[in-house]
Amino acid sequence: MRRQMIAGNWKMNTNLESGKALAEGLAKHVSGKDLNADVLVCPPFPYLQAVKAAVGNSGISVGAQNCYFEEPGAFTGEVAVDMLLDIGCDWVILGHSERRHVLGETDEVINKKTKAALAKGLGVVLCVGELLEDREAGKTNAVLDEQMKGGLADVAAGDLSKIVIAYEPVWAIGTGKTATPEMADEAHAHIRGWLTSNYDQSAADAMRILYGGSVKPNNAAELLGQPNVDGALVGGASLTVDNFGPIIDAGLAQSGK
Template identity: 50%
Template sequence: MARKFFVGGNFKMNGSQAAIKVIVDDLNNAQLDGSNDVVIAPPAIYLCKVLETIKSPVEVAAQNAYFKNSGAFTGEISSEQIKDAGIPWVILGHSERRSLFGDSEEVVADKVKAALAAGLKVIACVGETLEEREKGITNDVVQKQLGAIAKVLEEKDWAKIVVAYEPVWAIGTGKVATKEQAQEVHADLRKWLASTVSAAVADSTRIIYGGSVNAKNCGDLGSAADIDGFLVGGASLKPEFIEIARTKKN
């Protein structure tokens, strides 16, 4: 089946009210035609303002959510609260959450389960470190990460999941997996979904690539058969994000 191209912009802990207004105004003025799904993830403190000002077809995502609905968890935001605020998407399992803040595979799975229960759609991230790639265990790592998530899902849940393959060694480093390297992992993840979940889920689930994506390399990467879009970091803060958002699947 044809999978609709998906472009996400993860602002991470960057931006100010003024800077993010410029990004939102640029996206609104770009008059994107809706042929791609485009989602931006500003820092949590700016989520509601962006939601109020961004125009369709661009949607908004939170960058993280806790797996409890409420309670004494200072500094956290629940999926229920994100949904209540009108935010439709959340990014979960990003390598920075895993490595810097200690999110284990089980915690990521719990977060995904809670997000789906709250009615959110999820960008679920997986990816290997440079050391793991050099050891030749990339597939083992990403399939284990995705496997923890798959354990808490029913088949119908995959309709609300976008899988983001982000090799850790390519995030913010300027290094980019070649089209061939990325396609190989994406194809293997799709085969894993077919054997672990179902052929229908493997065929319909979008698997997007993240790791120093920019306007110069998006066309080449996007032409690979199993790359269904991008999760963009630094370039999502720049005008070139509009060009990336317009990437056409060849």
């Protein structure tokens, strides 16, 4: 039985005031509830500390949207893992499609960041997913295999417990298009099979695999109800309590299925 995770990726949105208000609203939303799932919010770098303070002891975790793989030093504009830990981050999102396809990050770079985070004990939400042309060409599984192999290169089985995989079909991110629950579960099952082949069955069974791509209150329950879907990485719908709250609730209802 895997514990669900409902993660909000705020991307390059909010300001100080609205970010704090959103965090406070989410903390109020979960107040008094049995948090049998992990709830995570990932605001932009400038607001991490303010959001961390705003969620307080609500049980909501805070993560970053990126990190660098080097130790602190002369790397202008980058943020080290030590810095994220210093302000109380629990997780970092790595390999998001926007980092891959807009900003040009390679599997090699993503792997370096993954290993740097794991070495310091920072949890990793590792994103994988195919482009529309990949799916239309029948290459979804091949793309997932390549990204899993690249992202997890030289990652020991013992470190997998600090990793969550997020499957995000690129064609469904911010487009309003959503993979059907069956399509999502099929991709998740393939990822689990990859883990079985490259690690072992117990590692595959334990791995949490989130779905991301136009998750909304009206489709969250059905998506999260699939046997291989262990939560959601939510973009646009994570920016309001009215939208993200019901998705959290759907995760709480499914956790431990």
